[in-house]
Amino acid sequence: MYSPIFKLEKWTAVDLSSTHEIYSPIFKLEEWAAVDLSSGHEMYSPIFKLEKWAAVDLSSRHEIYSPIFKLEKWTAVDLSSGHEMYSPIFKLEKWTAVDLSSRHEMYSPIFKLEKWAAVDLSSRHEMYSPIFKLEKWAPVDLSSRHEMYSPIFKLEKWAAVDLSSGHEMYSPIFKLEKWTAVDLSSRHEIYSPIFKLEKWTAVDLSSRHEIYSPIFKLEEWAAVDLSSRHEIYSPIFKLEKWTAVDLSSRHEIYSPIFKLEKWTAVDLSSRHEIYSPIFKLEKWTAVDLSSRHEIYSPIFKLEKWAAVDLSSRHEIYSPIFKLEKWAAVDLSSTHEMYSPIFKLEKWTAVDLSSGHEMYSPIFKLEKWAAVDLSSRHEIYSPIFKLEEWAAVVLSSGHEIYSPIFKLEEWAAVDLSSRHEIYSPIFKLEKWAAVDLSSGHEMYSPIFKLEKWTAVDLSSRHEIYSPIFKLEEWAAVDLSSGHEMYSPIFKLEEWAAVDLSSRHEMYSPIFKLEKWTAVDLSSRHEMYSPIFKLEKWTAVDLSSRHEMYSPIFKLEKWAAVDLSSRHEMYSPIFKLEKWATVDLSSGHEMYSPIFKLEKWTAVDLSSRHEIYSPIFKLEKWAAVDLSSGHEMYSPIFKLEEWAAVDLSSIHEIYSPIFKLEEWAAVDLSSGHEMYSPIFKLEEWAAVDLSSRHEIYSPIFKLEEWAAVDLSSGHEMYSPIFKLEEWAAVDLSSRHEIYSPIFKLEEWAAVDLSSRHEMYSPIFKLEKWTAVDLSSGHEMYSPIFKLEEWAAVDLSSGHEMYSPIFKLEEWAAVDLSSRHEMYSPIFKLEEWAAVDLSSRHEIYSPIFKLEE
Secondary structure (H helix, E strand, O other): OOOOOOOOOOOOOOOOOOOOOOOOOOOOOOOOOOOOOOOOOHHOOOOOOOOOOOOOOOOOOOOEEEEEEEEOOOOOOOOOOOOOOOOOOOOOOOOOOOOOOOOOOOOOOOOOOOOOOOOOOOOOOOOOOOOOOOOOOOOOOOOOOOOOOOOOOOOOOOOOOOOOEEEEEEOOOOOOOOOOOOOOOOOOOOOOOOOOOOOOOOOOOOOOOOOOOOOOOOOOOOOOOOOOOOOOOOOOOOOOOOOOOOOOOOOOOOOOOOOOOOOOOOOOOOOOOOOOOOOOOOOOOOOOOOOOOOOOOOOOOOOOOEOOOOOOOOOOOOOOOOHHHOOOOOOOOOOOOOOOOOOOOOOOOOOOOOOOOOOOOOOOOOOOOOOOOOOOOOOOOOOOOOOOOOOOOOOOOOOHHHHHHHOOOOOOOOOOOOOOOOOOOOOOOOOOOOOOOOOOOOOOOOOOOOOOOOOOOOOOOOOOOOOOOOOOOOOOOOOOOOOOOOOOOOOOOOOOOOOOOOOOOOOOOOOOOEEOOOOOOOOOOOOOOEEEEEEEEOOOOOOOOOOOOOOOOOOOOOOOOOOOOOOOOOOOOOOOOOOOOOOOOOOOOOOOOOOOOOOOOOOOOOOOOOOOOOOOOOOOOOOOOOOHHHHHOOOOOOOOOEEEOOOOOOOOOOOOOOOOOEOOOOOOOOOOOOOOOOOOOOOOOOOOOOOOOOOOOOOOOOOOOOOOOOOOOOOOOOOOOOOOOEEEOOOOOOOOOOOOOOOOOEEEOOOOOOOOOOOOOOOOOOOOOOOOOOOOOOOOOOOOOOOOOOOOOOOOOOOOOOOOOOOOEEEEOOOOOOOOOOOOOOOOOOOOOOOOOOOOOOOOOOOOOO
């Protein structure tokens, strides 16, 4: 009867080899590891929706599996044998180095593959057609005729694919996003209704494509020649990122379609009466809109324009232009009609000194720089929601600004003059060096400041109290009496603030997050109901605070002395990051409240029968749990433990401890019961050298450091999803590791030795100083690296080419010739890269941003 209920997500090391006729309709398993499904499971078929299998032997015949297995991340699975029944089920996303060269007549209706690499599909696959939804193929040979592919292949990121041959049947299927160097110059009458392309590069569409029109939804085209007449393109082309496209010719039919986001150097100077209702442009650059465009007005939703000449009168623009990032735009002329439209975010060096009576209700500006608003703008007030202004002169009287200006990042702004009307509006986040020493009686209900620096609030501000929600203050002198501050100050990151004086009125307001070196040793009876502190450091709470109990939601305390008895603390303290707190005394009342995240050096060695049902601890450090805590088991969700002694046997811990960030924990002793629970993220200096047969299927570790895995861990292989390893010695051979380790942030890892089995798994994001100079024939189809630094790829890596999607490389030496890199490397943030050598193959791929 269990069948219709059990929605299980994370089973580990479960023996389902026996026949479970009743399990079938229930088990929705996501992360199985090292499970032996080789035996016959006739009843599993309709249930198992598995996502992350590793090293599973499915080579045997599973007629019943077919309608169920929705697998996402298989690795090194041998599907070469005949699986007639797999076809309607396998929805695979990230296959690598799989040999599908054999004939799979039955695969066709199932395989929804996203990221294939180096797969040989050159053989004839008549049955593949209705299934393969591929996104990221690399060096695939589709030159042969595939009549049956047409209705299936939804490809996003193809590279160097030869589609020049006739593919009559492709048309209704290929939804391609990121093609590179593809030759579509031949006639493809059938392609038209299908190709939804986003990021094409150097594609020759100069020939006539009457049939393309209703399909091509292109986002990032570059250097495409659309100068010829395309009457049929108009209703289709939703282009986002065009570059250097010649649209100077007349395109009457384009108007209702082109939703362009990132155009550059496009010549729209000619009259486009039909463009008006369509062009939703985001990032235009150097576009000449100086001519009159009566029809543009209701359409152009532009975000990132640069150096655009809007000096002429555009009466019709007003209700449309939602601009975000304008630069060096001349709006000095009067634009009566702009007012209700311009939602600008990032303007630079714009001259708004002239009178713009109509701007007021529209301009929602975020990042202005060096803007001269010194003149009077009575109408601006209800509109300007500015975020990042710099060096703006607001010293003149702006009575009307008050209800509008939501400023985030102001710098060196002179607000020393009196602004009675500012008060209800200014929600400022990041002010710097602002002089608020003068009396601002009206500021109180508005200023929501986040990041102030060196602000002089030493004068009395009775009216400030109900407004100032400050997050990151630094070196502020609040030592003077501020009776009215109490209900407002939500401070996050204060530093060196002197609150030693008595503040009876602070109590109901101060929601402080990041205080440093604050002296709260004096008696604060009124603080209790308010202080939601997150990041305190070196605070002296040793005195008795009966009233603190119901309020203090502390996150990051350090060196706090709570050794005295606090009967009243129990129902309130939601502490996240405590450090060296002495809780050794009896706290009968703590139990139902303490949701602690980051404790350090806490002594919980005494017996706390009442703690058990409450303590959801995330980041503990140096806690002694060696004594018997029968009641802890069902509660402790610990994230960051450090130097914890769990060497004693804790039969009750097993089903609870979801630990994320442990450090220097000794798990060398036998913990038979730990296995099914410990989901650890950030372990450091953990000794797992001993054999832990039971650990293997559970430990999903993310951030390990200095762990010695050199010894044989036959059982680790299918589980360890490690993200941030540091100085790990994987030089020894780990045949079993290969299909599992999804590492993100490794540092100084020695992979110089040969790891035949690593290749199909390691999806590494943030490697540093890794020596990949040796030959890794098997790495090629897997390594999706994001943030490599100082990696030596100068040696020949023929196999790397189809995989490496690198985002943030720095100081990488690509000066050598990499014939195979070309179709893959989508690099975003390269720095100091030497591309001076000849890279014939780089051309169609490298889309570099920064």
